[in-house]
Amino acid sequence: MYLFGTRQTFEGGLYLPDHKTRTAKRPIETLAPTGPLMVPLSALGELPTTPVVAPGDRVIEGQPLAMPAAPESLCVSAPTSGRIVRFDHVWTALDGLVPCAVLEPDGLGESAAVRRQWESDLFLTELVEKGVVCPNPRKAAHVLIAEAVAAGVTELIVNALETEPYLTADLRTMVEMPARLIEATCEIADAIGALRVRFAMPDRHRRLVRRMVSEAAGRLVEIVPLAEKYPQCHPTVLIKTLLEVEVPIGRSMLDVGVLVVPLAMIRAAAEALLDGRAVTHAVLTVSGDCLERPGTYRVPVGTPIQRLLDHVGPTAPIAQIVSGGPLTGVGVQRPDAVVTIDASALLCFSRPPEPQPIECIHCGWCVEDCPVGLEPVSLLQLEAMERISVEDRERLLACIDCGLCSYVCPSELPLAAAIRRTRRRAAGGPTKATGPNP
Ligand code: SF4
Ligand code: SF4
Numbered sequence: 001m002y003l004f005g006t007r008q009t010f011e012g013g014l015y016l017p018d019h020k021t022r023t024a025k026r027p028i029e030t031l032a033p034t035g036p037l038m039v040p041l042s043a044l045g046e047l048p049t050t051p052v053v054a055p056g057d058r059v060i061e062g063q064p065l066a067m068p069a070a071p072e073s074l075c076v077s078a079p080t081s082g083r084i085v086r087f088d089h090v091w092t093a094l095d096g097l098v099p100c101a102v103l104e105p106d107g108l109g110e111s112a113a114v115r116r117q118w119e120s121d122l123f124l125t126e127l128v129e130k131g132v133v134c135p136n137p138r139k140a141a142h143v144l145i146a147e148a149v150a151a152g153v154t155e156l157i158v159n160a161l162e163t164e165p166y167l168t169a170d171l172r173t174m175v176e177m178p179a180r181l182i183e184a185t186c187e188i189a190d191a192i193g194a195l196r197v198r199f200a201m202p203d204r205h206r207r208l209v210r211r212m213v214s215e216a217a218g219r220l221v222e223i224v225p226l227a228e229k230y231p232q233c234h235p236t237v238l239i240k241t242l243l244e245v246e247v248p249i250g251r252s253m254l255d256v257g258v259l260v261v262p263l264a265m266i267r268a269a270a271e272a273l274l275d276g277r278a279v280t281h282a283v284l285t286v287s288g289d290c291l292e293r294p295g296t297y298r299v300p301v302g303t304p305i306q307r308l309l310d311h312v313g314p315t316a317p318i319a320q321i322v323s324g325g326p327l328t329g330v331g332v333q334r335p336d337a338v339v340t341i342d343a344s345a346l347l348c349f350s351r352p353p354e355p356q357p358i359e360c361i362h363c364g365w366c367v368e369d370c371p372v373g374l375e376p377v378s379l380l381q382l383e384a385m386e387r388i389s390v391e392d393r394e395r396l397l398a399c400i401d402c403g404l405c406s407y408v409c410p411s412e413l414p415l416a417a418a419i420r421r422t423r424r425r426a427a428g429g430p431t432k433a434t435g436p437n438p
Contacts, residue, residue: 010241012371013229014404016165023168023287026295028176030281031311033080033105037302038090038338040076041066041099043133047073047140053101057084062112062278064129065101074131074140077278078103079300081110090302091337093323093330094138100302100338114276123191123273130272131279134265135342136235141265148192151254156194157242158185160201160263161226161233164325166287167345170263172296173283174201174208177270181263182215184270189220192259197221198242202228230327231402235260237371249398264344282339288348290316299339305346306335319352327403355412366405366415372398376405376415383418388426396423 041049049066053059059078066076082105090100124142132141158181162170174181182199189197201212203225212223224242231237236247238260245256253260268279280301287294292313299308305321321332324345332346339346366376374395382392396419405415 008224008241009227009229009232010237010371012369012373012404013231013237014369014408015228016163016230016407018228019165019287020168020171022294023166023285023296024171026172028172028283028296028298030298031300031303031308033082033300033303035105035304035307036085037079037082037103037105037300038088038100038304039065039079039103039302040090040092040095040338040340041087041101042095043074043076043131043341044138044140045095045098049073049076051087051101053084055084055086058082058106059084059103060110060112062114062280064278065103068128072140072143073128074133074142075129075278077112077131077280079280079302080105081108082106091334092340093332093337093343094340103302112278123187126272127269130268130277131341132265132268132272133279133342134261135344136262138342141269144259144261144265145188145191148254148259151257153192153254153257153259154195155243155258156185156189156192156197157235157238157258157260158197158199158221158263158266159233159235159238159260160199161228161238162202163228163230163233164327166347167285167325168287169283169285169296169344171202171205171208173263173267174212177267178208178211178215180270180274181266182212182219182221183274184266185221186219187273188261188266188269194220194259198224200224200226200238200242202226204228230404231371231400234371234400234402236400249394264342268341279341282341282343284339284343285345285347286312287345288318288350290314290318290348290350299343301339301341303339304335305332305337305339308339308346309335309348314348316350318348318350320349322347322349327407328401355414357412357414360411360413363410365408365410369404369408371402371404372400374399376419377413379419379422380413380415383422388422393426396426399423 048069050069051066060081063078064075082103085102085104089097127142134141134144160170197220209225281298283298322329403416
């Protein structure tokens with residue numbers, strides 16, 4: 001086993017300022033529902049569901065509100081007990097306006113009986129009924145696992161690296177439930193028939209690494225501490241670092257026999273499979289430069305972002321809210337948007353980004369730091385071109401959207417956003433930017 005030896009890493013990338021000190025040591029706090037919850041009726045985007053409750057119904061925590069209406073869909077359950085007031089629509093950071101059930105909590109916290117026993121042939125059914133999602137790639141966990149089985153995947157990698165600044169939800173989850181994470185990892189490894197399982201985590205937290213190693217002793221899981229170089233957390237880069245295997249351009253990790261799952265999916269699987277509970281809360285880092293109580297919060301799905309921010313206590317007017325990491329997240333345009341099950345972070349900044357781009361000074365930093373060896377500045381020029389060659393399209397597809405080129409550019413050129421727009425145009429999709437660095 002590799003443990004604190006030579007640091008495994010990759011060409012390019014950067015060690016970013018981490019901004020994690022204030023949230024890393026603070027225990028996960030559960031936010032009590034203090035007002036109506038606008039619970040999206042689909043766990044992810046447009047996965048179809050059929051409501052099984054009606055206005056006026058009383059529900060308890062964990063009771064299904066909507067059942068899957070397609071094989072790739074999931075159950076949606078009530079995050080707390082209360083009464084269904086009406087059906088409506090609500091804004092979300094990633095999916096825009098979506099249908100929701102408005103649930104007025106009654107404060108009793110009554111929950112559905114947990115089911116701790118399940119048969120192994122009901123494994124995928126259990127994930128569907130409990131609403132387990134994978135935030136990256138963004139799909140239902142049972143679909144991802146079925147795809148991995150069909151592709152003959154033999155390697156499972158759990159990604160607990162969080163190499164973007166501010167993010168500490170994975171770290172807190174490992175500190176607070178290490179044994180259950182290993183247990184859930186073994187269940188998923190068993191379901192896909194993995195021959196080898198690696199659990200990648202930051203090497204800086206040595207005591208935690210030792211704890212995880214001790215929890216994994218005698219199991220199939222190998223704890224692999226890695227440097228927190230960004231974007232080590234990206235599946236393509238992680239596979240390259242750990243297995244020295246390149247994922248071919250335009251192909252998926254499953255095509256090289258590997259499944260990388262984020263720690264958030266393992267946590268949700270632990271709640272579903274080991275605790276027998278429906279997954280109804282998101283665990284997310286709430287941080288930034290203007291909050292009184294930044295930390296990791298366990299938040300009922302459907303909680304308005306504004307209510308969460310009121311609880312955390314802004315210390316200055318918030319100029320920008322980002323859902324996700326500062327380099328890869330999505331700008332939240334509306335504070336009445338709600339927390340969704342796949343939310344990993346909510347970052348608030350008091351200073352709006354005001355880049356003042358000037359001409360490229362040919363410093364070469366973007367080329368030096370690009371983790372997949374591209375020349376971002378030459379890809380920037382494609383935006384003004386009417387036609388994109390096959391070779392250039394390949395280069396656009398090779399970009400993993402890590403945002404590092406924009407971050408390092410001293411000329412403040414919006415490289416990553418321009419590449420993202422051009423890639424969408426080349427693929428025939430919309431060109432509207434959604435990231436924090438448009
Ligand atoms: S966003 Fe794309 S081009 Fe820019 S550094 Fe990352 S991988 Fe390279
Ligand atoms: S980092 Fe910016 S200024 Fe430097 S070469 Fe790249 S685009 Fe030009």
